[in-house]
Amino acid sequence: MPFYMALIEIKRYFRDPGDLTLSLALPVALLALMLGAFGGDSSFSGTASIVDLDGTPESRRLIEIIGAEPGIDVELLDESRADRLLAGSSRLLVMVVHRGYGEGLMGGGGRPLIEFRQRGSGGDEGLIVASIVRGAVGKQAREAVALSQARVVAASNELSASGEEIERAVLDAVERDREAPIVSVRVEDAGVGTPTFNIFFPGILTMMVMFAVTTSASAIVEEKRDGRLERLLTTRLGVTGIFIGKFLSGLSRGFLQALLLCTLGLAVFRSFSPADYGQIVVVTLFLAACAAAVGMAIASVARTSEQANWAGVVVTMVTAVVGGSFFEPAGGGVLDVIGRISPVRYGNDALRDILSGSANLGGLWVELAVLAGVSAVLLVISRRLFSALQGEAV
Amino acid sequence: MEENWFVEAVDIRHAYGDEPSVDGVSFRIAKGEVYGLLGPNGAGKTTLIRILNTLLPPHAGDALIGGRSVRKDPASVRAQIGVCPQNLAIYEDLTGVENLVFFGRMSGLSGSAARAAADEFLGLVGLSERGRDRTRSYSGGMKRRLNLAIALVARPDLVLLDEPTVGVDPQSRNRIFDTVEALNQQGMTVVYTTHYMEEADRLCDRIMIMDRGRIVGEGTPRDLKEPLGDPAEVTLEDVFLSLTGRNLRD
Numbered sequence: 001m002p003f004y005m006a007l008i009e010i011k012r013y014f015r016d017p018g019d020l021t022l023s024l025a026l027p028v029a030l031l032a033l034m035l036g037a038f039g040g041d042s043s044f045s046g047t048a049s050i051v052d053l054d055g056t057p058e059s060r061r062l063i064e065i066i067g068a069e070p071g072i073d074v075e076l077l078d079e080s081r082a083d084r085l086l087a088g089s090s091r092l093l094v095m096v097v098h099r100g101y102g103e104g105l106m107g108g109g110g111r112p113l114i115e116f117r118q119r120g121s122g123g124d125e126g127l128i129v130a131s132i133v134r135g136a137v138g139k140q141a142r143e144a145v146a147l148s149q150a151r152v153v154a155a156s157n158e159l160s161a162s163g164e165e166i167e168r169a170v171l172d173a174v175e176r177d178r179e180a181p182i183v184s185v186r187v188e189d190a191g192v193g194t195p196t197f198n199i200f201f202p203g204i205l206t207m208m209v210m211f212a213v214t215t216s217a218s219a220i221v222e223e224k225r226d227g228r229l230e231r232l233l234t235t236r237l238g239v240t241g242i243f244i245g246k247f248l249s250g251l252s253r254g255f256l257q258a259l260l261l262c263t264l265g266l267a268v269f270r271s272f273s274p275a276d277y278g279q280i281v282v283v284t285l286f287l288a289a290c291a292a293a294v295g296m297a298i299a300s301v302a303r304t305s306e307q308a309n310w311a312g313v314v315v316t317m318v319t320a321v322v323g324g325s326f327f328e329p330a331g332g333g334v335l336d337v338i339g340r341i342s343p344v345r346y347g348n349d350a351l352r353d354i355l356s357g358s359a360n361l362g363g364l365w366v367e368l369a370v371l372a373g374v375s376a377v378l379l380v381i382s383r384r385l386f387s388a389l390q391g392e393a394v
Numbered sequence: 395m396e397e398n399w400f401v402e403a404v405d406i407r408h409a410y411g412d413e414p415s416v417d418g419v420s421f422r423i424a425k426g427e428v429y430g431l432l433g434p435n436g437a438g439k440t441t442l443i444r445i446l447n448t449l450l451p452p453h454a455g456d457a458l459i460g461g462r463s464v465r466k467d468p469a470s471v472r473a474q475i476g477v478c479p480q481n482l483a484i485y486e487d488l489t490g491v492e493n494l495v496f497f498g499r500m501s502g503l504s505g506s507a508a509r510a511a512a513d514e515f516l517g518l519v520g521l522s523e524r525g526r527d528r529t530r531s532y533s534g535g536m537k538r539r540l541n542l543a544i545a546l547v548a549r550p551d552l553v554l555l556d557e558p559t560v561g562v563d564p565q566s567r568n569r570i571f572d573t574v575e576a577l578n579q580q581g582m583t584v585v586y587t588t589h590y591m592e593e594a595d596r597l598c599d600r601i602m603i604m605d606r607g608r609i610v611g612e613g614t615p616r617d618l619k620e621p622l623g624d625p626a627e628v629t630l631e632d633v634f635l636s637l638t639g640r641n642l643r644d
C-alpha cells in the first residue's frame with residue numbers, strides 16, 4: 001500500500017504543471033548556467049590581427065584564406081595602430097605581411113615576408129592563431145608553386161593546351177581542394193574540458209536532491225490541511241503506512257530531479273563516463289533517501305505547511321553550506337569537522353571521489369552506510385515523534 | 395437481536411481541555427441498522443465519530459466494533475470501517491475514478507477489485523459520466539457524492555457518515571439517501587450524523603439525540619415522537635427542540 005501511495009503521489013506531481021516545470025526547469029537552468037560559465041563552445045575561436053603592408057592580390061588572398069579558417073576572425077590594422085596596441089598589451093600578437101609578399105610568392109623567395117610581432121609567447125590565443133596562420137601561408141605557397149610549375153610547362157609549348165587553359169585547370173584544382181580537401185582533419189568533440197565541472201557539479205546535484213526535504217516535510221501537513229489525513233488514518237494504511245508512503249514519494253521526487261540533472265550532465269558535458277553515471281545515480285539515491293527522511297522528521301513536528309516549508313528550506317541551505325556544496329572545506333578546518341554532521345557532506349565527498357576517478361562504489365561504502373544509517377534512524381525517530389506530538393490533534 | 399450487536403459503546407468520555415465533548419455515552423447498534431446521530435452544533439457528534447473510527451482514543455470507556463476494541467485493537471477496527479468525514483477529503487488533482495481506486499486500495503482492495511468497485515460506486519452516486527475528470531472541476535454536490543462513495547468503495551461492514559449532506563442541493567441529497575439505503579439493503583451497518591431532522595426520519599431505524607456531550611434521547615423515530623402526541627403529526631424537529639431546548643447554538 002505505501003508503494004501505491006508513493007506511485008499516486010508521483011502521478012500527482014507530474015500533473016501539477018507549476019510544480020513540475022519548477023522542479024524540472026531548475027536542473028535545466030542550473031546546467032545551462034554551468035554551460036555558460038564553463039564554455040559550452042568547445043571549438044577554438046580567436047582573432048588574427050593583421051597588418052597588410054603589401055596590398056597585392058596575393059596578400060589579400062592570404063588574408064582571405066586565414067579568415068576562412070574555422071574559428072578565426074580577421075582584424076586589419078595599420079602598422080602604427082598595431083604597434084600601439086602591442087605596446088599597450090591589448091594585442092599580444094600581430095602578423096605583418098611585408099611589402100614584396102605577392103612578388104615573392106611568384107618567385108624569388110628567401111626573404112622573410114611574414115613577420116609575427118608578439119609580446120612573450122603571444123599568449124594562448126596568439127600561439128594558436130600563429131599556427132593557423134602558418135598553415136594558411138603554407139597553403140598559399142603550395143598553390144603558388146603549383147601555378148608556377150604549370151606556367152613553366154605551358155611556356156615550353158610541349159602541350160597543346162593554351163597557357164590560360166592550364167592556369168584555369170590548376171586554379172580549379174586548388175579551388176576543389178579547398179572545398180573538399182584530399183586530406184581533411186576531423187575534430188571529435190569529447191566534452192567540455194574543465195576541472196571546474198567536477199567541483200561544482202556534485203554541489204548542484206546534492207542541492208537538487210535536498211529539495212526532497214521540503215517536499216516530504218510538507219507532504220503530511222498538506223494532507224492534513226486538505227482534510228485527507230483523517231481519512232488516510234482510518235484506512236488500513238495506518239500512520240506507519242502513511243509515513244513510508246510519503247517517505248518513498250519524497251525520495252522518488254528528489255531522485256527523479258537528480259536523475260534528470262545527471263542525465264543532462266552526461267549528455268551535455270560528457271565529463272564522466274556512463275559507468276561513473278551509474279555510480280553517481282546510486283549515491284544520489286542514497287542521498288535522496290536521507291533527504292526524504294530529514295523531511296519526514298520535519299513533517300512530524302511541523303503544524304502548518306508554512307512551518308514545514310520554512311524548516312525545509314532552512315535545513316536544505318544549512319546542510320548544503322556546511323556540507324560543502326558551494327565550496328570544499330579545507331581539510332582539518334573547523335568547517336570540515338562541523339560538515340561531518342551534514343548528510344550532504346557524505347554525498348558531496350562520494351560524488352567528488354567518483355568524478356575525480358579516485359574511488360568507486362566499493363570504496364565509498366562508508367559514505368553510503370552513513371547515508372543509509374541516518375535515513376533509517378531519522379525515519380524511526382520521526383515516526384515516534386509524529387505519534388507523540390500529533391496523535392491527538394490529527 | 396441482542397446477540398447481534400455490531401457496535402457496543404460503553405461510557406465513552408472525551409474532553410478537549412477541561413470542557414467535556416463526549417460525557418459518558420453508551421449505546422449499541424445492531425448489524426444492518428441505520429443508526430442516526432442527531433444533535434445541535436457542538437453536541438459532540440463528530441468527536442464521537444472520531445472515537446469510533448480510531449482517530450481519537452477515548453479518555454474513558456471503550457467501544458467494540460465487530461468485537462474489536464477501538465482502544466486496544468484500532469487496526470482491526472479500521473479494517474472493518476469506512477469513513478466519510480464531515481469535511482471533504484478527496485484529491486482534487488486526481489479524477490473521480492483515481493480517488494476511488496486509491497482509497498479502495500488503501501482499504502485493502504486489490505488493483506482489479508478496486509477498479510471494478512470504483513466503476514460500480516461511481517455509478518451508484520451518479521458520477522459515471524464525470525469519472526474521468528479531475529475532481530477540481532466538480533460541483534459541491536458532486537464532491538460530496540464522491541466523498542461518500544470513497545467511504546463505501548471497499549464495502550466495509552460499518553460506515554461512519556459525518557454530515558454527508560451538508561451544503562448540497564436536493565438532487566445530490568436524494569442521491570446520497572438512495573445510495574445509503576441501497577448499501578444498507580446489502581447488509582451494511584450505518585452510523586449517520588446529521589442535524590437535518592427529516593433526513594434522520596426517513597433513513598434511520600433508530601436515533602440517538604445528543605446535546606452537550608450527553609444522550610438526551612434514544613429510540614426509533616416513532617418511540618421518540620410518541621410522548622409528544624400522535625406520531626403521525628409530531629415531527630422529529632418537535633422532539634429535537636423539546637429535548638435540546640430552543641437556545642441558539644454555535
Ligand SMILES: Nc1ncnc2c1ncn2[C@@H]1O[C@H](COP(=O)(O)OP(=O)(O)O)[C@@H](O)[C@H]1O
Nearest residue numbers: 410414415433434435436437438439440441442
Ligand atoms: N479540535 C478541537 N479542539 C478543541 N475543542 C474542540 C475540538 N473539536 C471540537 N471541539 C469542541 O468539542 C465540542 C464537540 O464538538 P463536535 O464533536 O465537533 O460537535 P458536533 O460535531 O456535534 O458539532 C464542541 O464544544 C467543540 O467546540
Ligand SMILES: [Mg+2]
Nearest residue numbers: 439440441480
Ligand atoms: Mg460535527
